[in-house]
Structure formats: C-alpha cells, structure tokens
Amino acid sequence: MKAVQVIGYGERVRVGEVKEPAIVDPHDVIVRIAGAGICRTDLHILDGQLAEAFHPTLPYTLGHENAGWVHEVGPAVDAFSPGDPVIVHPAVTCGLCTACRSGNDMHCPTWRFPGVDGWNGGYAELLRTSVRSLVKLAPKTDPTRIAPHADAGLTAIHAVKRLAPFTYPGSTVVVIGFGGLGHLAVQLLRVLTPARIVVVEADPGRLEWARGYPVDAVHASGEDGGVSVVLDETNGLGADVVLDLVGDGRAPEHALRMLRKGGVYSIVGYGGGVALNHLDMINRELTVIGNQIGSHRDLIDLMELDRSGRVVLHTRCFPLDEAADVLAEVAAGRVPGRAVLVP
Ligand SMILES: [Zn+2]
Ligand SMILES: [Zn+2]
Structure with a gap:
C-alpha cells in the first residue's frame, strides 16, 4: 500500500509502497483511512524535535489525526464491524491501568502513539490501531473532513x-x-x-x-x-x-x-x-x-458537537501523493485551517 514516511530528520518525507498492516493483538482493528490531518507536530517530527522524547526507529509512517472505516477486526473485537465509519483516538492504551480506568488515556504508562513514536501512522491507505482507540461516527458520516478532530479538535x-x-x-x-x-x-x-x-x-x-x-x-x-x-x-x-x-x-x-x-x-x-x-x-x-491531547470522553463529546453543527472544522483536502509539498505549505503557514491528506 501507499504510505508517507519519515526517512531522516531534516529531509523531505518519502511517498512509496510499504507492507500492509496485519492484526497482531486480538483487540486490534485495521482502519481504512479516509483522511489524515497534517499537524504542526509532523513538522516538529521532521525537524527531529521529538526524537529525544519518543525514540522512533526510522523509517516509519507519519499521521496521528486519522479517520476512516473499519476494514478488519481482531478476534476479540465485537463492537465494530467492517464498514463502520470511525475517528481514531491518537493514543493506543492498555485499558487496564489506573490512568486508563480513570479516563486519563494520555497518562497510560504503556501508551503508544502511532504516527509519532515509530508505530506506523495514518498517512497511508491502512492503519493498525486498538479497538479502545475508536469512536464510532453517526451512520453515513464522511470521516474525511473530520480527521483533524482526532488531535487538533x-x-x-x-x-x-x-x-x-x-x-x-x-x-x-x-x-x-x-x-x-x-x-x-x-x-x-x-x-x-x-x-x-x-x-x-x-x-x-x-x-x-x-x-x-x-x-x-x-x-x-x-x-x-x-x-x-x-x-x-x-x-x-x-x-x-x-x-x-x-x-x-x-x-x-x-x-x-x-x-x-x-x-x-x-x-x-x-x-x-x-x-x-x-x-x-x-x-x-x-x-x-x-495539556496533552485529550481523553476518549473528550473525543466522544467533540463528535457530538461536530454532529450537531456547534463546532465546525475548516479543512482542505489534498491527495496523499502530494504530502511532501503540502507539508512545506503548512510549514510556510499558507494553508488556512487544517490540511487533510486523502489516500
Ligand atoms: Zn497533532
Ligand atoms: Zn493504561
């Protein structure tokens, strides 16, 4: 499948073919990406500013603002079915620790951060995440335009x-x-x-x-x-x-x-x-x-505000192939609102 990867700090991203993700844990879900938002954090990653905090192994796929449709579910997943429109909470968390049970997803000591810490993100056709990270969208919602809500919102x-x-x-x-x-x-x-x-x-x-x-x-x-x-x-x-x-x-x-x-x-x-x-x-x-990102509950509340039209996200879509140029445009501050890459 096609993906946009960090290959080195201070270098342009590489758009190329990578292996498709597969179910590893029974709670895994593969999401078919509808849209992936570009965040300033992606620019900080490419500058090497987050290397010390996350120690990612290069190359890996960028993209932590993801939305799409469930593509495949692990054997322990029964609340989601292929085709469901979803937005993806950016953290993959254990669900069992005190922080997770308190609703403080971002404080989970074993959390992972796809698109940032070396786990492949959503600048791709498919993304592997955990069922815990998914919020189901209202039926027939187009997940593309709301992808930036996964982190920015x-x-x-x-x-x-x-x-x-x-x-x-x-x-x-x-x-x-x-x-x-x-x-x-x-x-x-x-x-x-x-x-x-x-x-x-x-x-x-x-x-x-x-x-x-x-x-x-x-x-x-x-x-x-x-x-x-x-x-x-x-x-x-x-x-x-x-x-x-x-x-x-x-x-x-x-x-x-x-x-x-x-x-x-x-x-x-x-x-x-x-x-x-x-x-x-x-x-x-x-x-x-x-403030570090937000909780699962925050994302559910935000989806309700989006659904009811009380919060309107300003997005502009670009083809995934153009990621390198679009990242440069975002860095130069020339994209108003939020840029979304569409595979
Ligand atoms: Zn971000
Ligand atoms: Zn946890």
Missing part, C-alpha cells in the same frame, strides 16, 4: 474543558494564535464557557479570518505580543485565562505578563518556554496547566 476541547472551571460571566480568555487549533478553540470556548473571548494573532490574514468567528475582540499581537491590548481590554487588570496555542518565541513570556492575579496559563503550543519567578507566582497566585 481533541486537544482544543481538552484544554477548554480544563480551563472552563476558571471562567465566569465577564471573565476574559485570551487565545494566542488563530489557526487550525485556534478556530476550534474559540468555538469550544463559546459553547463550554461564559467568558469573553479575545484573540491575539500576528498574521494579518489569520486576523481577518478570526473576525469571521463569534469572538469578542481580535487584536494584532504587535511589538509586545498583545500584552498592552489585553490590559486595555481588562481595565488594566489582565486576563483571567490565557490559552497559548503558539508556545514558542516570546509567546510564553507575553502570556504570563497578560494574566491578572489568580490567572491561569493554559499551554497547548510548544517549542519554547519561560522561567517561572517564584515570588511572582506566589504574589500573583498564578496557575499553569499543561
């Missing part, structure tokens, strides 16, 4: 649910960065919190795009990353919550500076960092929340 809903208890009517949530995740995050904030939503973004095209969404204010980040506009918006007090979807450059520093006392810094974007000054943390009673 899932991460957004997870982060928004975790910051929601810190919001109240009149509170302000600042979203730093408006792109594939940002356009979902603002819709989720609207549905799941009573907060005012303020978007801060550097790119003029993305600023314009953000203005088409139900947000309370959209600002160019400018010289100080949006700190002064956020202070202006909040009577000089700062935001209750900053959701940082950028996480590199000076974004983390600016995020902390735009928080009010008792504020919450919610981290999704990565690549950078900030030194925490303990006296400042104590005096301002700040809270920092890290």
Whole structure:
C-alpha cells in the first residue's frame, strides 16, 4: 500500500509502497483511512524535535489525526464491524491501568502513539490501531473532513474543558494564535464557557479570518505580543485565562505578563518556554496547566458537537501523493485551517 514516511530528520518525507498492516493483538482493528490531518507536530517530527522524547526507529509512517472505516477486526473485537465509519483516538492504551480506568488515556504508562513514536501512522491507505482507540461516527458520516478532530479538535476541547472551571460571566480568555487549533478553540470556548473571548494573532490574514468567528475582540499581537491590548481590554487588570496555542518565541513570556492575579496559563503550543519567578507566582497566585491531547470522553463529546453543527472544522483536502509539498505549505503557514491528506 501507499504510505508517507519519515526517512531522516531534516529531509523531505518519502511517498512509496510499504507492507500492509496485519492484526497482531486480538483487540486490534485495521482502519481504512479516509483522511489524515497534517499537524504542526509532523513538522516538529521532521525537524527531529521529538526524537529525544519518543525514540522512533526510522523509517516509519507519519499521521496521528486519522479517520476512516473499519476494514478488519481482531478476534476479540465485537463492537465494530467492517464498514463502520470511525475517528481514531491518537493514543493506543492498555485499558487496564489506573490512568486508563480513570479516563486519563494520555497518562497510560504503556501508551503508544502511532504516527509519532515509530508505530506506523495514518498517512497511508491502512492503519493498525486498538479497538479502545475508536469512536464510532453517526451512520453515513464522511470521516474525511473530520480527521483533524482526532488531535487538533481533541486537544482544543481538552484544554477548554480544563480551563472552563476558571471562567465566569465577564471573565476574559485570551487565545494566542488563530489557526487550525485556534478556530476550534474559540468555538469550544463559546459553547463550554461564559467568558469573553479575545484573540491575539500576528498574521494579518489569520486576523481577518478570526473576525469571521463569534469572538469578542481580535487584536494584532504587535511589538509586545498583545500584552498592552489585553490590559486595555481588562481595565488594566489582565486576563483571567490565557490559552497559548503558539508556545514558542516570546509567546510564553507575553502570556504570563497578560494574566491578572489568580490567572491561569493554559499551554497547548510548544517549542519554547519561560522561567517561572517564584515570588511572582506566589504574589500573583498564578496557575499553569499543561495539556496533552485529550481523553476518549473528550473525543466522544467533540463528535457530538461536530454532529450537531456547534463546532465546525475548516479543512482542505489534498491527495496523499502530494504530502511532501503540502507539508512545506503548512510549514510556510499558507494553508488556512487544517490540511487533510486523502489516500
Ligand atoms: Zn497533532
Ligand atoms: Zn493504561
């Protein structure tokens, strides 16, 4: 079958023929891929930024935002049948540990991460995963366009649910960065919190795009990353919550500076960092929340919001064959919304 593989760091992906996956564990499912979303994590992988965290053996197939149809099921699988439309939770987990039983799928000590840790992902015609990772879609749903929900949407809903208890009517949530995740995050904030939503973004095209969404204010980040506009918006007090979807450059520093006392810094974007000054943390009673993808329950909730039209994903489809060029376009920030590869 055709697949798109990482062959070396700093190199373009290779589109070529690989062996089809086969059932290994009785709980395995082979999914025929309808669409696989391109994520910035794929670019970080190709740069070698995740090599130290995951130690993947090269080559392997990219793609952790997958949706499609059940193709083949292992002997222990009876809840799914070939042809069922499904979205694939990006983690393969054991189901037996305390973390799994608590619903914290991402904390499973033996979890695997297809498309990232060396387990072959969904930039291919077929993907092997576990039945535990599947969420069945409403009959006749086209899984292609919703593939990015498997990670982009899932991460957004997870982060928004975790910051929601810190919001109240009149509170302000600042979203730093408006792109594939940002356009979902603002819709989720609207549905799941009573907060005012303020978007801060550097790119003029993305600023314009953000203005088409139900947000309370959209600002160019400018010289100080949006700190002064956020202070202006909040009577000089700062935001209750900053959701940082950028996480590199000076974004983390600016995020902390735009928080009010008792504020919450919610981290999704990565690549950078900030030194925490303990006296400042104590005096301002700040809270920092890290967010890694999301739970199975988060994905089920997100599919209901998608089905009912309350969260709309902006996707653009490309042939799998063009993966190398599309990845370059995504890296250059020239694909608005989320790119989906279609085998
Ligand atoms: Zn991702
Ligand atoms: Zn587990």
